Amino acid sequence: MVEEKKMTLAMMLFSAPFSSQYADHMCRLAEKALERGYNVEIFLYGDAVHSQMNEQRPKTFFPVGDALGGIIDKGAAVYSCEICSIARGYIKGELKDGKKDYSSTKVIDGIRFCSIFGFVEMLGRADRVLSFGGS
Amino acid sequence: MAKLVVEISHSPFGHENAYSGLFAAMGWVSIGNQATVVLRGDGVHVARKGQMDPLKEINLPPTEKQVTDILGEGGRVVADRHALETRGIEEDELINGVEVLDGDAIRRLILEEGERVLTF
Numbered sequence: 573m574v575e576e577k578k579m580t581l582a583m584m585l586f587s588a589p590f591s592s593q594y595a596d597h598m599c600r601l602a603e604k605a606l607e608r609g610y611n612v613e614i615f616l617y618g619d620a621v622h623s624q625m626n627e628q629r630p631k632t633f634f635p636v637g638d639a640l641g642g643i644i645d646k647g648a649a650v651y652s653c654e655i656c657s658i659a660r661g662y663i664k665g666e667l668k669d670g671k672k673d674y675s676s677t678k679v680i681d682g683i684r685f686c687s688i689f690g691f692v693e694m695l696g697r698a699d700r701v702l703s704f705g706g707s
Numbered sequence: 708m709a710k711l712v713v714e715i716s717h718s719p720f721g722h723e724n725a726y727s728g729l730f731a732a733m734g735w736v737s738i739g740n741q742a743t744v745v746l747r748g749d750g751v752h753v754a755r756k757g758q759m760d761p762l763k764e765i766n767l768p769p770t771e772k773q774v775t776d777i778l779g780e781g782g783r784v785v786a787d788r789h790a791l792e793t794r795g796i797e798e799d800e801l802i803n804g805v806e807v808l809d810g811d812a813i814r815r816l817i818l819e820e821g822e823r824v825l826t827f
Binding site: 582584586617618619688689691692695696698701703706 | 709711714723724727728730731733734735738740823824825826827
């Protein structure tokens with residue numbers, strides 16, 4: 573019996589959390605896609621990297637940080653733009669023992685960092701691409 | 708070649724959107740893929756030639772270099788004719804190699820080449 577190949581869904585988020593609902597929509601859709609058996613890969617780009625901040629405490633808004641953590645726990649790969657994260661103070665990204673230093677106390681567990689070329693590779697792997705918050 | 712359409716509807720300098728979209732397109736074409744950048748609305752300002760280098764003044768790059776680099780790698784950059792007209796921008800004010808298309812042609816392009824579409 574031939575096993576059916578899982579579809580891969582790539583999602584790009586470009587907006588910060590709370591100032592709009594793009595992050596909420598993306599997280600909810602990612603959760604549904606995971607339930608339906610998709611591989612889900614997410615790229616946080618520009619101000620969207622603020623979604624990765626830990627200890628978010630929105631009083632009434634959708635808790636994007638918790639949602640992202642939940643999606644990661646369910647198997648999604650969440651990548652964050654390295655240069656955007658360095659610019660906003662989340663990581664240093666400097667070389668340490670020959671490797672990039674991505675250690676951070678400010679970011680939720682499970683976030684991975686990559687350059688724009690990592691995102692381009694993600695686009696190449698994807699069967700479907702969805703873009704949130706760019707316009 | 709895998710195809711990507713990058714839609715940009717923000718002008719450069721005021722927002723990060725245009726740069727981010729152009730970076731994504733450049734990364735895509737640099738590994739041998741096909742990218743088309745579609746400039747709509749205020750995004751058409753991205754394609755104006757003769758931009759000064761404002762890096763020293765406001766720490767932002769001119770999009771003219773990014774557009775030229777994408778064209779040099781074989782990518783396409785198209786600007787919406789109606790958006791140009793409403794902003795009083797003539798075709799000869801655009802960077803060499805930028806194509807001007809009307810709305811119907813752009814919609815057809817997105818349907819035909821939009822295997823992957825990113826909006827900025």
